[in-house]
Amino acid sequence: MSRASIVTIGNEILSGITVNTNAAYLADRLLTVGISTVSGFTVEDKIDSIVRALKVALEDADIIITTGGLGPTSDDITREALARFLGVKLELKKELLEKIEDFFVRIGRQMPANNKQQAYLPAGTSAIENEIGTAPGIRAVKNEKIIFCLPGVPAEMKMMFESSVLEELAQMVKQSNQPVTVLRKVNCFGAGESTIAGMLEPLCARDRNPLINFTADCGVVTVHIVAIGKDYNEAIRLAEAEQEKIVERLCELVFGTDQRSLAEIVGGRLVELGKTIAVAESCTGGLLAEIITEIQGASSYFTHGWITYSNDAKMNELGVGVDLINRYGAVSAEVAEAMAKGARARAKTDVSIAITGIAGPSGGTEQKPVGLVYISVDSSFYSRTRMFKFASDRASIRLRSANMALNIVRLALQKLT
Amino acid sequence: MSRASIVTIGNEILSGITVNTNAAYLADRLLTVGISTVSGFTVEDKIDSIVRALKVALEDADIIITTGGLGPTSDDITREALARFLGVKLELKKELLEKIEDFFVRIGRQMPANNKQQAYLPAGTSAIENEIGTAPGIRAVKNEKIIFCLPGVPAEMKMMFESSVLEELAQMVKQSNQPVTVLRKVNCFGAGESTIAGMLEPLCARDRNPLINFTADCGVVTVHIVAIGKDYNEAIRLAEAEQEKIVERLCELVFGTDQRSLAEIVGGRLVELGKTIAVAESCTGGLLAEIITEIQGASSYFTHGWITYSNDAKMNELGVGVDLINRYGAVSAEVAEAMAKGARARAKTDVSIAITGIAGPSGGTEQKPVGLVYISVDSSFYSRTRMFKFASDRASIRLRSANMALNIVRLALQKLT
Numbered sequence: 001m002s003r004a005s006i007v008t009i010g011n012e013i014l015s016g017i018t019v020n021t022n023a024a025y026l027a028d029r030l031l032t033v034g035i036s037t038v039s040g041f042t043v044e045d046k047i048d049s050i051v052r053a054l055k056v057a058l059e060d061a062d063i064i065i066t067t068g069g070l071g072p073t074s075d076d077i078t079r080e081a082l083a084r085f086l087g088v089k090l091e092l093k094k095e096l097l098e099k100i101e102d103f104f105v106r107i108g109r110q111m112p113a114n115n116k117q118q119a120y121l122p123a124g125t126s127a128i129e130n131e132i133g134t135a136p137g138i139r140a141v142k143n144e145k146i147i148f149c150l151p152g153v154p155a156e157m158k159m160m161f162e163s164s165v166l167e168e169l170a171q172m173v174k175q176s177n178q179p180v181t182v183l184r185k186v187n188c189f190g191a192g193e194s195t196i197a198g199m200l201e202p203l204c205a206r207d208r209n210p211l212i213n214f215t216a217d218c219g220v221v222t223v224h225i226v227a228i229g230k231d232y233n234e235a236i237r238l239a240e241a242e243q244e245k246i247v248e249r250l251c252e253l254v255f256g257t258d259q260r261s262l263a264e265i266v267g268g269r270l271v272e273l274g275k276t277i278a279v280a281e282s283c284t285g286g287l288l289a290e291i292i293t294e295i296q297g298a299s300s301y302f303t304h305g306w307i308t309y310s311n312d313a314k315m316n317e318l319g320v321g322v323d324l325i326n327r328y329g330a331v332s333a334e335v336a337e338a339m340a341k342g343a344r345a346r347a348k349t350d351v352s353i354a355i356t357g358i359a360g361p362s363g364g365t366e367q368k369p370v371g372l373v374y375i376s377v378d379s380s381f382y383s384r385t386r387m388f389k390f391a392s393d394r395a396s397i398r399l400r401s402a403n404m405a406l407n408i409v410r411l412a413l414q415k416l417t
Numbered sequence: 418m419s420r421a422s423i424v425t426i427g428n429e430i431l432s433g434i435t436v437n438t439n440a441a442y443l444a445d446r447l448l449t450v451g452i453s454t455v456s457g458f459t460v461e462d463k464i465d466s467i468v469r470a471l472k473v474a475l476e477d478a479d480i481i482i483t484t485g486g487l488g489p490t491s492d493d494i495t496r497e498a499l500a501r502f503l504g505v506k507l508e509l510k511k512e513l514l515e516k517i518e519d520f521f522v523r524i525g526r527q528m529p530a531n532n533k534q535q536a537y538l539p540a541g542t543s544a545i546e547n548e549i550g551t552a553p554g555i556r557a558v559k560n561e562k563i564i565f566c567l568p569g570v571p572a573e574m575k576m577m578f579e580s581s582v583l584e585e586l587a588q589m590v591k592q593s594n595q596p597v598t599v600l601r602k603v604n605c606f607g608a609g610e611s612t613i614a615g616m617l618e619p620l621c622a623r624d625r626n627p628l629i630n631f632t633a634d635c636g637v638v639t640v641h642i643v644a645i646g647k648d649y650n651e652a653i654r655l656a657e658a659e660q661e662k663i664v665e666r667l668c669e670l671v672f673g674t675d676q677r678s679l680a681e682i683v684g685g686r687l688v689e690l691g692k693t694i695a696v697a698e699s700c701t702g703g704l705l706a707e708i709i710t711e712i713q714g715a716s717s718y719f720t721h722g723w724i725t726y727s728n729d730a731k732m733n734e735l736g737v738g739v740d741l742i743n744r745y746g747a748v749s750a751e752v753a754e755a756m757a758k759g760a761r762a763r764a765k766t767d768v769s770i771a772i773t774g775i776a777g778p779s780g781g782t783e784q785k786p787v788g789l790v791y792i793s794v795d796s797s798f799y800s801r802t803r804m805f806k807f808a809s810d811r812a813s814i815r816l817r818s819a820n821m822a823l824n825i826v827r828l829a830l831q832k833l834t
Contacts, residue, residue, distance in 0.1 A: 006459075012632050014454050015600065016445030017641070019438050023459070027433030037431050039466065040459030042423075042440070049456065056473060074623060075630075107808045112611070132810065155810050183432070215434055224434060279724075285710025286703035289724045293702025296778055296811055298726075304734065305724030307696075307706045313721040313764070317734075347730070361713055394713055 005057035008042045009068035022067045031183035033170035050081035062145045068152030070135035072115040083122035090120040184239040186223040188253040189407040210242045218399040262406040269413045270301035278304040278347035280339040282356040288402040304347035318342030336374035337385045351379040382412035422474035425459045426485035450587040451597035467498035479562045485569030487552035489532040500539035507537040591649045601656040603640040605670040606824040627659045635816040679823040686830045687718035695721040695764035697756040699773040705819040721764035735759030753791035754802045768796040799829035
């Protein structure tokens with residue numbers, strides 16, 4: 001009970017309209033409880049195609065997860081396809097219909113007639129509750145193998161998977177007494193992949209168990225620990241012992257070992273310390289504030305943000321001196337520092353961050369090339385301005401700058417008690 | 418010659434470490450030349466798994482594109498798998514070996530011994546040049562069907578596909594004199610999927626050619642026109658005639674027919690008109706500014722942004738009266754309007770946008786539930802504040818609000834000359 005296959009249903013995925021992020025999410029989460037994804041299928045909204053994929057998937061795996069095709073329109077045929085695959089009929093579930101009707105009452109709209117089809121399930125299967133949408137999921141069993149059909153909308157899929165699927169699968173794996181592969185992570189910031197690999201030698205040898213892999217994304221380096229054990233407990237023990245070792249070795253490069261982003265870690269720390277933060281952004285154009293405020297509850301520590309894209313904005317809103325801009329240019333350590341100090345003075349927060357740079361693709365010069373970024377952090381306990389040169393495209397330069405700024409604040413906050 | 422299947426090879430995709438963006442890229446590009454992707458497979462780095470996927474893919478399609486498994490390590494087994502699938506042996510290609518050796522000379526490094534395996538190809542197949550890496554692609558033919566094996570690294574894959582694969586496929590489609598499917602799009606904002614479907618009746622009938630599909634993402638509704646012609650020219654003619662008809666019917670709901678986003682359309686219009694814009698954001702927390710400034714060249718029209726998350730920020734930075742906040746609350750039409758007017762006065766831009774609302778998940782009340790958002794636009798030619806109720810999660814409420822704001826500005830700018 002530790003091999004999964006993921007079947008992604010929907011023309012919008014096959015035609016390239018939508019990137020299949022669901023499959024990666026599921027595979028990643030499954031590995032945390034010891035389930036390896038051994039195959040993936042992407043199929044059209046056609047009953048025959050779905051049935052064939054389910055058949056082939058069942059050859060590979062003892063757990064199948066499908067996403068998509070549970071909506072109310074005529075394209076949504078996962079219910080019919082599953083019924084065909086199981087060799088049963090669709091049945092109207094009254095309690096399901098009531099729940100869907102309730103959903104529409106709650107949002108103050110009349111239920112369209114075609115939402116009724118979402119209350120039909122293949123005979124012998126059960127519904128999985130959808131807390132944020134109308135499409136219920138489906139749980140089915142065939143030849144002692146288990147099939148979960150989840151919605152395609154990522155937010156609904158994730159909510160349903162986390163609250164109604166993952167725990168059952170984890171229990172199954174724990175009780176199976178079979179070899180299990182699990183994944184643990186160590187999230188780092190502040191050094192490149194190869195530096196970190198060097199710091200971890202000889203843990204990175206290819207013939208070891210656990211096996212260590214790396215991924216890097218705009219400055220965030222994730223160490224992936226893949227451990228195989230003769231059962232769940234052994235695999236977890238191996239993986240977590242390795243994780244502890246790596247956290248110790250990488251020391252302050254490590255910002256987390258779970259799903260939390262840099263912004264969540266920084267936000268959590270600000271809450272713990274009862275401190276507030278403000279930002280002043282030029283080249284990142286609101287991205288840093290956006291990353292900070294996408295975390296729920298950010299209003300308890302984030303109060304003010306300025307996007308001072310023009311020189312006028314830097315002068316009038318943050319009090320950056322015209323002489324500084326004339327002498328050093330808008331992209332300079334001096335202006336970054338003045339932005340940070342101006343923001344903290346105006347916002348009266350404990351910490352402020354300022355970013356000014358050249359995100360490109362145009363606007364660079366020989367002296368100040370695309371990718372040149374100054375980040376300044378100001379507070380009563382840490383004040384410093386640093387220069388960076390990021391070799392990348394506009395989007396990556398912006399994200400790398402925002403991440404770097406958060407990391408500087410993380411390290412500054414770490415030292416406080 | 419117009420049905421493709423995409424086989425993605427690699428444990429890092431299956432385990433969720435890497436999101437499969439290659440498949441979406443390929444499918445989208447293939448459709449532009451009249452090739453529909455009818456199935457997708459993701460397989461482990463195992464010969465048996467790859468061979469089985471190739472077999473099943475060949476049932477569906479007459480074009481197979483694989484990505485991944487062409488590197489120099491022992492995990493890279495696409496060459497062996499393809500040879501097994503074709504029933505031939507691997508042969509050393511001398512000219513390929515020379516090219517790989519040249520590559521290492523060029524980058525000033527010694528060729529590692531295991532890169533030699535990249536010079537082996539299945540007998541009877543040909544190499545596809547890799548301009549930016551060492552892994553050559555492979556072109557093979559089986560039962561009059563064509564197979565392209567491309568590298569997994571997105572930049573190498575895209576370069577190879579664009580320079581050595583797409584044109585051959587386009588020519589094949591044009592010359593095939595066989596039915597061809599092409600895609601055209603109409604991007605809309607301002608009405609829901611079902612309203613737009615209603616406006617397009619009877620074009621949306623399921624048995625029609627062209628076939629009309631819809632996708633919706635935080636307020637952006639995309640109409641997909643899938644046209645089948647007896648040959649390439651007919652398909653294009655059908656799709657483009659339908660596109661024109663839909664643009665005419667949906668009138669000002671339509672913001673574009675290409676890849677450009679709402680922010681790019683609004684930005685382009687501001688450039689045309691020589692006008693500037695500023696934003697004042699509360700619940701969107703910088704997202705609107707971020708979307709505007711991710712477009713290169715935004716600094717020519719975007720000058721100032723404020724993220725006034727706290728009441729103090731709204732009062733001190735934008736001059737919102739304390740009495741307005743006390744009487745109506747921070748989430749109110751009155752405060753939204755004062756934010757917009759304050760932002761325009763301070764920034765001295767032609768247009769300003771303000772957003773205040775409750776993004777949730779907490780902070781809602783019976784009177785002011787999560788999802789309540791006020792958007793105010795101020796300019797000399799258009800000034801209005803509107804209320805919205807978005808039923809969604811935090812991230813979607815934020816993105817929907819930012820998109821709605823851009824759309825209001827788009828419509829206001831549309832009327833100007």
